[in-house]
Amino acid sequence: MNQYGSAGHRPPAYPTQSWYVAATSDEVTSSPLGRRALDTGLVLFRTSDGAAVALEDRDAHSAYPLSLGRVEQDLIVSSYSGFAYAADGSCVRVPTQTEIPYDARVRCFPVREQDGLVWVWFAEPGLAGLRKPPSVPWLVDDAWSTVGRAWTTEASFMLLHENFADITHVAVVDPSFAPPVLSAGPVPLLEVEVTETAVSFGRNYPPAPLAAWHSALLGTEPDAVFAQREVGRFVTPGLWIDSWEVDLDDGSTATFRFTHAVTPVNATSTRHVWRVSRNFAPGEETSAQLTPLFTDYYERVRSILETMQGVLSLDGPRPDVHVAADAAAVQVRKIVNRMVADEQLGGTR
């Protein structure tokens, strides 16, 4: 069922039968936005009724990106050929003749916009109706304050998922940023729960102090201890969410919730939209303090994953030595490998 699979005969590096975030809502306007995802050029724009549209970013007349053109009365017009296309991808006007070339069109992708994200379906359009993009309502909920950025990491989307699946390395990468309990000795029991398509995990930590920046944010004594909990979830190949929860003395829970939308650009490059939401310490001022802190951490992660991809690209993959803490990552890899294998025509499973 993979007539639109990745280009050429290379084995696909990612599943296509999943919704992926192509852009954030604020990026899509009445001016065309060009973006690559799943080895495909996309042009994204909005029609006058506010609907987001995703078409293939290539004029049917010649190999010229439509994203370099303009949107006129809900049509996107190539700034080379002058061909104009409607939101469904059909060509509706050519400047040099009155007849429109038979069946001239560009590929149109199903789009769902929710929670401030623009999700695009790259597999057979007919299958889009059988799956729903995952919901991340806290990104647009007033009870949560959210910071975040988006960038491209020059590494496979699986390296990002595997990084999210095991947070024990945070203490190694950035000890002053990490929760001190991560370096306080043996890590507690890791509980992993699987379904056919998703993996969840959780760990309960004994009472321990918080990182200095974290305790300052909560207004607690620097050496005060709190029970803490980590929960994470591989939702789809395009979405990872996890939380760090701190049980406060007044019975409430202060939660950081991390949302990672990962979209393969190609086999070794990934668009990464990350969001850090919190249900405490609201306000712009706090957000302005947190943005550089998390940006710095995720830039370190990006740099490490890019270095890792460099080694993989030069010397090829090798069986990694796994430890018990990798249990969630192992399950995620199983699910993704199966999806990729099943999407290959004829199947090789």
Add this chain to the structure above:
Amino acid sequence: MTVTQTVVREFEVDLVVRETEQVAHDVVAMTLSSPDGTALPDWTPGAHIDLLLGDGLTRQYSLCGRTSETDAWRVAVLKAPDSRGGSTAVHDLGTGATVRVRGPRNHFPVVAAKRYLFVAGGIGITPLLAMIYEVEAAGAEWELHYGGRTRKSMAFLDELEQFGDRVHVVPEDELGRPDLDAILGEPRPDTLVYTCGPEPLLAAVEQRCAAWPPGSLHLERFSARKSDEPTQDSSFELVLQRSGKTLQVPADRTVFEVVREAGVSVLGSCLEGICGTCETEVVDGDVDHRDSILDDEERASNEVMMICVSRCTSPCLTLDL
């Protein structure tokens, strides 16, 4: 020594029987949803769930609804005269009853193809029905040959009407059995065969598909495959790579039992090689596959094994656990 303990388990939840419907003479379709209406885990066609019916009674049922319906799962249950108790217990569940459910998992997935040939026997229609909705939406070519004793005994005939002449209904009392020689006699290019039903049908389809390209046939068994020859069990050494443990599997114990006893968390459900829950990656060793899931190609690749029944013929087996 720093020890990271890990527990891996499958999703498990109490669901409520929202609706029951008699869809054939001896078949009841049940719609299950969570008590508070929250979304259930995603699944893909071919997936099944376990119903935990109490007293250690666990039965697998294919999901036979639409994957787009995220707040409900549909299963169809045949009241089998030779039932081991499972189907009677399920038939006794009325609307409003609560049942413990585990899964979903899928060892019968729809692999990408241009054309599909579905062969269903009786209650074996259930996984294929979900697949039909999927491949129809994907715009693939397909046809279904659906055999059963009588029209009255065949579930979902009304639901299949919408697909017109792609569906060939073959009630035995009117038309005899599906003509497998005509359907499968000539290998068809770019076509995958999916079949599910009673063992004699599966064996007959397997036999016809021997002449097809490797990997063409996909089938799911509801009961364990009967072994043709007596097997001799021997003991062997077992290395669990991730946990750093070396164990001994005696001739009278399974790999699954030995792993569990060593305190390493593994998934398991049917423990007779039909559900696929305990599928484990093989790092090294010659596996003696005894499950009813893997096909010949998958067995030969030696990449995974079902540790509840399969064993090892070499002195040492190394697993990714």
